[in-house]
Amino acid sequence: MRVLLVAYGSRGDVEPMVGLAVSLRELGAEAQVCAPPDFAELLDGFGLPLVPLGRSVREMATKAVTGTSNPPPAESLPERAARMVAATYEQIAAAAEGCDAVVATGLLPAAAAARAVAEKLGIPYVFAAYFPTYLPSPHHPPLAWPGRPVPPDVTDNRVLWELNTENLNALFGEAINTHRASIGLPPVDNVRDHVFTDCPWLAADPTLAPWLRPADLDVVQTGAWIRQDERPLPAGLEAFLDAGTPPVYVGFGSMPMRDAQDVAHAAVEAIRAQGRRVLVSRGWAGLALTDEGDDCFAVGEVNQQALFRRVAAVVHHGGAGTTTTAALAGAPQVVVPQMADQPYWAARVAELGIGAAHDGPTPTFASLSAALVTALAPETRARAAEVAGTIRTDGAMAAAQRLCRG
Structure with a gap:
């Protein structure tokens, strides 16, 4: 069996697909991964060839955050979507030759292209979400889209999801249907539901992110797609960890930040104020140490x-x-949400009692200090250890087995 995995997004979109690909390989199946060119090294480390999809996501995200992006002034989001659908379709179609199924996630126009490829080839298609609130449900509202504010007087979730349908049709419907017509496929009335299907998969842990029922969709919750990482820690990091008490880690992954050094300074000083050592992860924000103190280390x-x-x-x-990953390790968390699903995860961390949800995307010394008091409390660590024992690690294998069973 050969499966095409499509993920056009940040590392958070791509890495779970690596976990699924590795599990498929363990079952004797072959996985082909289509993802942005940023992640060639990540996939290469697992012996997975990358089929580059679209432009560098890191470059686009950094330019957008720093204000250096210069799109053609007359080009609207629907016009950019049209270009994405057409370009990604060609790349996905080439990679899908000989495949028996397609699994997609990430930006909606790219996932729509993946579904079109599966339709043309007559093979199964699965859409995977990594958090519940991306999928329509009466139990939560949809994510807000830039330029499409939610009416403040509307609170009924079903009405909000109907508005979400209208918004996504307005943004992407013409682009998707124009392309579908060009390749001989019929138009779709609801682009969101078309991409998600009636039976999407939720690759999230049931303890951390439960899918609430009853709901209109027949969601399959597999558990998070975790790839087991056997890499040793670098010698310098090992030496720092061994030289004193456990540090507080601070990092923002694949989130570029306009005020990265101000954030780094606030974090270092707030952590020091709690009597803790500091471990800074550079990430896409380029966080750096604020001085040469031996209580700090950058990775x-x-x-x-x-x-x-x-x-x-x-x-x-x-x-x-x-x-x-932090929940599985039993590490207390402070979540400083920047966008998209991140406020959801911040709220879940607080609700579960395994850490603190920071109010807003820009931490200060005072706000981080307050959050750290909660995260570093003994009762929070005890609760984090308790929850760690409930986190499933078989989600990727469960999804791989389901794919192989057809």
Whole structure:
């Protein structure tokens, strides 16, 4: 069996697909991964060839945050979507030759292209979400889209999801249907439901992110797609960890930040004020040490599964992968949400009692200090250890087995 895995997004979109690909390989199946060119090294480390999809996501995200992006002034989001659908369709179609199924996640136009490829080939298609609130449900509202504010007087979730349908049709409907017509496929009335299907998969842990029923969709919750990381920690990091008490980790993953150094300074000083050592992860924000104190250390890409078992707390942006990794390690968390699903994960961390949800995306010394008091409390660590024992690690294998069974 050969499966095409499509993920056009940040590392948080791509890394779970690596976990699924590795599990498929363990079952004797072959996985082909289509993802942005940023992640060739990540896939290469697992012997997975990358089929590059679209432009560098890191470059686009950094330009958008820093204000250096210069799109053609007359080009609207629907026009950019049209270009994405057409371009990604060609790349996905080429990679899908000989495949028996397609699994997609990430940006909606790219996932729509993946579904069109599956339709043309007559093979199964699965859409995977990494957090519940991306999928329509009467139990939660949809994410807000830029430029499409939710009417403040509307609180009924079903009405909000109907508005979400209208918004996504307005943004992407013409682009998707024009392309579908060009390749001989019929139009769709609801682009969101078309991409998600009636039976999407939820690759999230049931304890951290439960799918609430009853709901209109027949969601299959597989558990998070975790790839086991066996890499040793770098020697310099090992030496720092061994030289004193467990540090507090701070990193924002693949989130660029306009005021990265101000954030780094606030974090370092707030952590020091709690009498803790500091471990800074550079990430896409380019966080750096604010001085040469021997109580601080900076790292790049490392094995977080191993590292988070050895820290006092994890301060992060609230991506699905980082939240799950910290929870599995039993590390208390401070979530500083920046966008998209991150406020959801911040709220879940607070609700579960395994950390603190920071109010807003820009931490200060005072706000981080208050959050750290909660995260570093003995009762929070005890609760984090308790929850760690409930986190499933078989989600990727469960999904792989389901694919192989057809």
